[in-house]
Amino acid sequence: MTDAKLETDLHAYMEESATEPRSIGSGKIREVDAQPSLVIRCPVCQSLCRKHTNYNLTACPQCRHIYQTDLNVTVSYDAEYAHQYDTRPVKAMSELRWNFIRSCLELPTGSRILDVGYGNGAFLKRARDAEMSVFGIDLHTEDFGIPVVSFDTPLSYDVACFFDSLEHFPSFAPIFRLQTRHVVVSIPNTPDFVLTAPQRWRHFKPGEHLHYFSRDSLDALMRTWGFPKRLAEGYPEDDLRGKLKIDGRTFDNIYTAIYTRA
Numbered sequence: 001m002t003d004a005k006l007e008t009d010l011h012a013y014m015e016e017s018a019t020e021p022r023s024i025g026s027g028k029i030r031e032v033d034a035q036p037s038l039v040i041r042c043p044v045c046q047s048l049c050r051k052h053t054n055y056n057l058t059a060c061p062q063c064r065h066i067y068q069t070d071l072n073v074t075v076s077y078d079a080e081y082a083h084q085y086d087t088r089p090v091k092a093m094s095e096l097r098w099n100f101i102r103s104c105l106e107l108p109t110g111s112r113i114l115d116v117g118y119g120n121g122a123f124l125k126r127a128r129d130a131e132m133s134v135f136g137i138d139l140h141t142e143d144f145g146i147p148v149v150s151f152d153t154p155l156s157y158d159v160a161c162f163f164d165s166l167e168h169f170p171s172f173a174p175i176f177r178l179q180t181r182h183v184v185v186s187i188p189n190t191p192d193f194v195l196t197a198p199q200r201w202r203h204f205k206p207g208e209h210l211h212y213f214s215r216d217s218l219d220a221l222m223r224t225w226g227f228p229k230r231l232a233e234g235y236p237e238d239d240l241r242g243k244l245k246i247d248g249r250t251f252d253n254i255y256t257a258i259y260t261r262a
Helices: 003-015 079-087 090-104 122-129 173-177 215-225
Strands: 021-024 027-030 057-059 066-068 112-116 133-137 156-163 179-188 229-234 244-246 249-251 254-260
Touching (some): 090 156, 090 179, 090 254, 122 133, 173 215, 179 215
Antiparallel strands (some): 021 027, 229 254
């Protein structure tokens, strides 16, 4: 996430004429205010947002959060969606994620690990091999051998994980009901051109990815939940998933952060 460049582009976008075309790549993209009378609140910091692109994206001028304007989910998170990960290197990714967590947190045997959006359960199975107590939340009803809980299950956790899932929530209210000591988040690293040419980025997925976080907006969301301290951050998953090369530039791919209440 190149925050300085993103901030510059965001301010420029907020200030420029809604009808002034900008050259992007080989063509012209007109950054029209698609809904000039629409004023909505940022789903992260609740600031008023008035600028909306013709890609159904809205930018918050306060926390620099970028999100799908209508927050409408069009993908089905069913068993077929969960099984798409069966052909991916989930064991290697689970090992990488677990090692990153253990390098930052001391977790005794029996610690409760929650994975929100656990997919096929690969990460939780790795944690269970390390003698952790594991729990999962997901929308699919497929049985992957994972103890399933809900946002209202009366349990407290030592770690709540959001691997490639936080950006899918139309509302963050459910996660605030979870009780946990630490939070682990991995999200797509927002590039500086997402407002003007999002189609060039593999993680732009309308109806599926609803949020494109900045550092500020992710920190703000965690503070609202009661996690003011970021313990660790980095791009460990890029060791497996790789960096992104777009138009001759190299971008970090997946950003990971660990938060705590203390």
